[in-house]
Amino acid sequence: MAIPIDTADDTEGLRSEAFVVTMPPPRPRGALDDPLWVKLLVSGIGLLFLLLFILLPLLAVFTEALRRGVQTYLEALTEPDALAAIRLTLVVAAIAVPANLVFGVCAAWAITKHRFPGKSLLLTLIDLPFSVSPVISGLVYVLLFGAHGWFGSWLRDHGIHIVFAVPGLVLATVFVTFPFIARELIPLMQAQGRDEEEAAITLGASGWQTFRRVTLPNIRWGLLYGVLLCNARAMGEFGAVSVVSGHIRGETNTMPLHVEILYNEYNFVAAFAVASLLALLALVTLVLKSLLEWRYGAELAATRRR
Amino acid sequence: MSIQISGINKRFGGFTAVDHVDLSIASGELMALLGPSGSGKTTLLRIIGGLDFADSGQLLIDGVDSTVSEPHARRVGFVFQHYALFRHMTVFENVAFGLRVARRRPRPAEAAIRDKVMGLLDLVQLAPLAQRYPNQLSGGQRQRVALARALATEPSVLLLDEPFGALDAKVRKDLRRWLRDIHKGMGVTTVFVTHDQEEALELADRVTILHQGRVEQVGTPAEVYDHPASAFVCDFLGGGTRLDCTLAGDHADIAGLTVPLANDVDGRGAGIAFVRPHDVEILPAAAGAAARIAALHPVGPELRVDLDLAGHRLEAVLDRQSPEAIGLSPGALVGVRLRRANAYPA
Numbered sequence: 001m002a003i004p005i006d007t008a009d010d011t012e013g014l015r016s017e018a019f020v021v022t023m024p025p026p027r028p029r030g031a032l033d034d035p036l037w038v039k040l041l042v043s044g045i046g047l048l049f050l051l052l053f054i055l056l057p058l059l060a061v062f063t064e065a066l067r068r069g070v071q072t073y074l075e076a077l078t079e080p081d082a083l084a085a086i087r088l089t090l091v092v093a094a095i096a097v098p099a100n101l102v103f104g105v106c107a108a109w110a111i112t113k114h115r116f117p118g119k120s121l122l123l124t125l126i127d128l129p130f131s132v133s134p135v136i137s138g139l140v141y142v143l144l145f146g147a148h149g150w151f152g153s154w155l156r157d158h159g160i161h162i163v164f165a166v167p168g169l170v171l172a173t174v175f176v177t178f179p180f181i182a183r184e185l186i187p188l189m190q191a192q193g194r195d196e197e198e199a200a201i202t203l204g205a206s207g208w209q210t211f212r213r214v215t216l217p218n219i220r221w222g223l224l225y226g227v228l229l230c231n232a233r234a235m236g237e238f239g240a241v242s243v244v245s246g247h248i249r250g251e252t253n254t255m256p257l258h259v260e261i262l263y264n265e266y267n268f269v270a271a272f273a274v275a276s277l278l279a280l281l282a283l284v285t286l287v288l289k290s291l292l293e294w295r296y297g298a299e300l301a302a303t304r305r306r
Numbered sequence: 307m308s309i310q311i312s313g314i315n316k317r318f319g320g321f322t323a324v325d326h327v328d329l330s331i332a333s334g335e336l337m338a339l340l341g342p343s344g345s346g347k348t349t350l351l352r353i354i355g356g357l358d359f360a361d362s363g364q365l366l367i368d369g370v371d372s373t374v375s376e377p378h379a380r381r382v383g384f385v386f387q388h389y390a391l392f393r394h395m396t397v398f399e400n401v402a403f404g405l406r407v408a409r410r411r412p413r414p415a416e417a418a419i420r421d422k423v424m425g426l427l428d429l430v431q432l433a434p435l436a437q438r439y440p441n442q443l444s445g446g447q448r449q450r451v452a453l454a455r456a457l458a459t460e461p462s463v464l465l466l467d468e469p470f471g472a473l474d475a476k477v478r479k480d481l482r483r484w485l486r487d488i489h490k491g492m493g494v495t496t497v498f499v500t501h502d503q504e505e506a507l508e509l510a511d512r513v514t515i516l517h518q519g520r521v522e523q524v525g526t527p528a529e530v531y532d533h534p535a536s537a538f539v540c541d542f543l544g545g546g547t548r549l550d551c552t553l554a555g556d557h558a559d560i561a562g563l564t565v566p567l568a569n570d571v572d573g574r575g576a577g578i579a580f581v582r583p584h585d586v587e588i589l590p591a592a593a594g595a596a597a598r599i600a601a602l603h604p605v606g607p608e609l610r611v612d613l614d615l616a617g618h619r620l621e622a623v624l625d626r627q628s629p630e631a632i633g634l635s636p637g638a639l640v641g642v643r644l645r646r647a648n649a650y651p652a
Contacts, residue, residue, distance in 0.1 A: 195390035198357050203404035203459060204378035213407070217394040 064272035076270035085258035104181025112189035138243025164246030184226030307368035314363035325519035338510035346519035383456030404459035466498035545580030586622035594641030
């Protein structure tokens with residue numbers, strides 16, 4: 001059964017935003033156009049600051065690291081304690097990031113797709129790690145699990161080491177980085193609304209099918225973006241980790257802590273060599289982030305264009 | 307399949323969205339839920355579809371108590387106001403979704419899904435666009451994809467929430483006629499929500515008019531238009547000019563004129579009358595009651611006339627080509643006769 005309808009609006013699809021590249025027309029001087037000297041001055045100040053406070057230090061890290069040549073640089077990185085620090089940092093991030101991935105998705109899902117008592121409390125608590133000093137985040141775990149902490153004696157009796165061991169590092173890192181993914185997803189999922197999920201439910205999808213086939217694909221870029229930021233922070237975290245680490249070389253030293261130790265020992269080349277890895281991580285993160293923003297911006301625009 | 311709603315209530319916090327609604331929808335019927343925003347029409351539709359659940363009352367679908375059953379168990383197809391297409395899926399995958407997640411086993415084979423989906427896309431005349439994404443479609447096309455998607459699971463009840471609300475006038479008109487034809491062809495019980503009285507009157511077999519969560523009137527389009535049960539219904543269905551009047555049995559006194567009433571009214575005394583523009587007759591100046599032309603608005607084939615009748619503003623409508631219309635000018639004196647009015651106790 002085919003029913004003839006007026007197909008005049010079929011052509012509209014071809015005219016939709018996806019196909020039309022509109023060039024901005026040459027604009028006469030508008031109300032918000034400033035004189036040339038103002039533009040130059042303002043952007044000049046911006047650039048100068050960028051150069052002085054961001055680019056110069058970054059450059060310094062790499063020049064200091066390579067001051068004694070590539071050979072020394074590589075030796076500093078392959079020295080056993082440095083390797084252990086790199087390995088530990090990767091392990092901590094490999095646990096903390098997936099943990100926050102699961103938590104972030106659950107929290108964002110609960111907050112944006114459901115109504116329940118205590119919702120605004122949860123929303124506030126998610127922000128807590130952003131508002132509290134990382135040192136306190138670390139200290140909390142020492143107070144809880146340390147030798148003289150609340151659970152300290154019980155843990156000691158059972159031979160479980162949390163503080164000054166890998167579990168403590170993971171806990172502190174998870175705490176500090178847990179808002180990243182949830183905070184990234186909540187506005188995105190709020191903007192997307194619940195319509196598509198409801199449509200999936202009426203079409204017979206189960207809760208899990210709805211999540212896997214509808215919700216997850218819609219948030220994938222936002223999720224990746226959150227994971228990236230979360231990972232950068234997890235690897236770079238200093239304060240909270242420093243409190244619970246105990247700074248045992250080759251055992252509980254992450255890269256940022258290792259940099260500090262080397263620096264305090266006046267081993268500048270090695271300190272900057274390890275620091276350069278962290279700086280490199282930051283640069284890679286930035287590039288990936290820009291790529292995602294470029295991609296994810298289009299996705300977001302598509303959601304608004306519905 | 308028939309739908310029986312009895313004593314359904316729904317509150318959101320302190321707001322009563324649906325207030326003791328009783329309604330029965332016959333099998334194969336095309337029913338409109340009509341009302342202003344906040345009248346509870348969408349909530350009622352969502353309760354029928356299983357997206358919201360009633361606080362109290364009972365819902366029977368085809369005689370089966372469905373008050374608390376899951377949406378998929380009710381076999382309803384739902385078309386959302388903003389289409390709610392899966393934006394990351396092609397048109398084809400959108401329509402196929404309901405078949406792919408089907409809970410009955412075995413699930414349809416890929417070839418069967420393909421045939422079914424392409425059949426539906428033919429029906430909605432979008433087969434050539436099967437591989438497009440929703441954001442590459444126009445509003446009217448998206449609406450048709452949404453309908454095909456809802457029909458894919460062969461629902462026994464089709465529910466549409468403001469199906470044409472976001473479309474421009476011409477597309478809306480085409481789709482209306484087209485939905486009517488689809489309904490005729492498939493015979494599926496269909497309920498749609500609208501705030502547009504013209505849409506409801508044109509499309510539906512019967513119209514339910516809702517106001518503040520309550521049913522004001524249920525009837526065929528002609529019934530509700532000709533015999534509005536309340537002042538609200540009359541006003542909402544394009545009642546025309548609202549005037550104070552004095553009720554006097556089968557007629558009312560409006561601005562010194564005696565006007566026959568179209569509806570039966572109990573009681574006498576102060577009332578509210580509605581005079582539709584078509585029931586205002588414009589006569590030569592000597593005949594009828596004297597009125598002054600306040601303004602003239604040519605709208606397409608019609609000429610809308612604003613009249614000043616003894617201090618009351620009155621609206622009339624004429625064919626622009628008719629002899630009465632020619633020669634009218636603002637400020638001129640004319641005679642006016644009111645053919646009939648609907649009146650209600652104040």
